[in-house]
Amino acid sequence: xxxxxxxxxxxxxxxxxxxxxxxxxxxxxxxxxxxxxxxxxxxxxxxxxxxxxxxxxxxxxxxxxxxxxxxxxxxxxxxxxxxxxxxxxxxxxxxxxxxxxxxxxxxxxxxxxxxxxxxxxxxxxxxxxxxxxxxxxxxxxxxxxxxxxxxxxxxxxxxxxxxxxxxxxxxxxxxxxxxxxxxxxxxxxxxxxxxxxxxxxxxxxxxxxxxxxxxxxxxxxxxxxxxxxxxxxxxxxxxxxxxxxxxxxxxxxxxxxxxxxxxxxxxxxxxxxxxxxxxxxxxxxxxxxxxxxxxxxxxxxxxxxxxxxxxxxxxxxxxxxxxxxxxxxxxxxxxxxxxxxxxxxxxxxxxxxxxxxxxxxxxxxxxxxxxxxxxxxxxxxxxxxxxxxxxxxxxxxxxxxxxxxxxxxxxxxxxxxxxxxxxxxxxxxxxxxxxxxxxxxxxxxxxxxxxxxxxxxxxxxxxxxxxxxxxxxxxxxxxxxxxxxxxxxxxxxxxxxxxxxxxxxxxxxxxxxxxxxxxxxxxxxxxxxxxxxxxxxxxxxxxxxxxxxxxxxxxxxxxxxxxxxxxxxxxxxxxxxxxx
Numbered sequence: 001x002x003x004x005x006x007x008x009x010x011x012x013x014x015x016x017x018x019x020x021x022x023x024x025x026x027x028x029x030x031x032x033x034x035x036x037x038x039x040x041x042x043x044x045x046x047x048x049x050x051x052x053x054x055x056x057x058x059x060x061x062x063x064x065x066x067x068x069x070x071x072x073x074x075x076x077x078x079x080x081x082x083x084x085x086x087x088x089x090x091x092x093x094x095x096x097x098x099x100x101x102x103x104x105x106x107x108x109x110x111x112x113x114x115x116x117x118x119x120x121x122x123x124x125x126x127x128x129x130x131x132x133x134x135x136x137x138x139x140x141x142x143x144x145x146x147x148x149x150x151x152x153x154x155x156x157x158x159x160x161x162x163x164x165x166x167x168x169x170x171x172x173x174x175x176x177x178x179x180x181x182x183x184x185x186x187x188x189x190x191x192x193x194x195x196x197x198x199x200x201x202x203x204x205x206x207x208x209x210x211x212x213x214x215x216x217x218x219x220x221x222x223x224x225x226x227x228x229x230x231x232x233x234x235x236x237x238x239x240x241x242x243x244x245x246x247x248x249x250x251x252x253x254x255x256x257x258x259x260x261x262x263x264x265x266x267x268x269x270x271x272x273x274x275x276x277x278x279x280x281x282x283x284x285x286x287x288x289x290x291x292x293x294x295x296x297x298x299x300x301x302x303x304x305x306x307x308x309x310x311x312x313x314x315x316x317x318x319x320x321x322x323x324x325x326x327x328x329x330x331x332x333x334x335x336x337x338x339x340x341x342x343x344x345x346x347x348x349x350x351x352x353x354x355x356x357x358x359x360x361x362x363x364x365x366x367x368x369x370x371x372x373x374x375x376x377x378x379x380x381x382x383x384x385x386x387x388x389x390x391x392x393x394x395x396x397x398x399x400x401x402x403x404x405x406x407x408x409x410x411x412x413x414x415x416x417x418x419x420x421x422x423x424x425x426x427x428x429x430x431x432x433x434x435x436x437x438x439x440x441x442x443x444x445x446x447x448x449x450x451x452x453x454x455x456x457x458x459x460x461x462x463x464x465x466x467x468x469x470x471x472x473x474x475x476x477x478x479x480x481x482x483x484x485x486x487x488x489x490x491x492x493x494x495x496x497x498x499x500x501x502x503x504x505x506x507x508x509x510x511x512x513x514x515x516x517x518x519x520x521x522x523x524x525x526x527x528x529x530x531x532x533x534x535x536x537x538x539x540x541x542x543x544x545x546x547x548x549x550x551x552x553x554x555x556x557x558x559x560x561x562x563x564x565x566x567x568x569x570x571x572x573x574x575x576x577x578x579x580x
Contacts (some may be wrong), residue, residue: 051092072110073460088546090416159264184238187265217256222541225251235268246271308517308576311344318379323558336376338481338538343380345520355385369425370450374407386414423456428467433474439546452484454495465507466531476483481540485554502533507562
């Protein structure tokens, strides 16, 4: 086995978590209608959910080649009429295929079939080549070249959270399609978390399936890094390539749903194979990287978790009520919904607001830098007693309004700064933290920014200032929902990996599931010796099936039909939270 250090040394030009390949064809006419279109989808009687059935039909057209790579598929309206389904059903079906890497959406141009290659979901979801190849209907064979239990080298131990020398399962596998090797993968498995894994037959069972069977947990999330390099003599031999041939080298660390790292792997992919996908943040229920070890963290009591989950429901319902009041006005519903649990935990359990008996000057400060999400902040301020129902009833427009679509500075109401121009909030928050230090006050400052907002250079100037001055009273929360006005953040201007970037400026950084109130409470309530950046992985439009992960809901209005659908879905979410 080649030395791991040598393999790392081969890497160059690190790129973001995912290499996205979009179709380059010029948009043409809508794809030809499907034969099944003559029968409305809702009459099919398969027992599947409508959007799953529609996704299955469209997937078949793509895999069969009837809809070729680069072609534009039918518009949402055409699909609605062809299959007799709602816009929400169409969007959910398309969203599934976008997540699978089979489709890509281009703002103002339409939805296109991606290039042929190895498709896999974007964001933080684990990449399984076996699963990806099966989904595309490709017959493949797996050859296990090496399988042995070894003492964990120092680097492997670090990646898997083990002590050096603990036993790990090392495997080297090559996957072939039609007799041609396309992938060589070397992996190190955490045997302590997965007893019996070493006895599995990986020619008959995929590694992921075996891991879930032996560990009793589901594969949850991954960190992936990729780089371009040469195959080298050893791995070129496995892939039938010259040593100098270019390959894509993928490094992936995979965790279970209990936050335990289970695998660290290196994968060599032939350069004539593309890796397709779009970096959308999937609707995950678990953090990408465990923010706090379950063994060390004090757990949030179940009753308190339920209270905060219900507060998040209150916040989402408050957003919808505001949108209903102004039916002709678009609102930033997607970003308000993605940050609902963040608001709930901050104002429901962490912040000393000055309305809770804390002397006013010693209150904690909250700065909303992604000010377009203020429509979600107001219900939280109402619950915290910082604004009144009368303030809410005055609306967001007109001469009597005291609250606005983008907030106006009003510290007495919990609004520490005006907002609207992105990239301004973190600098203001850093100034507040410095002022509190000079006044010898122990108050904390929390600043909520968006991952799209991190495109702004002023955000990083403020981060450099905070890190240089070690403003330990400052906590930055990034609502990392993977979407901004123009589309996926990874396509507009990819700022990933955010945690590493903040760490480079001197921040303590943690990553967390932004919809898990328990995990948020753990990382937001703890104190630290340096400024902290919390990367909260969320879903834009979380809670609404028709808006979740859809860029259009960055700023969108609700018609009557969608408002009714939202009311039903939010009521169901409240019922589920109340009985959890």
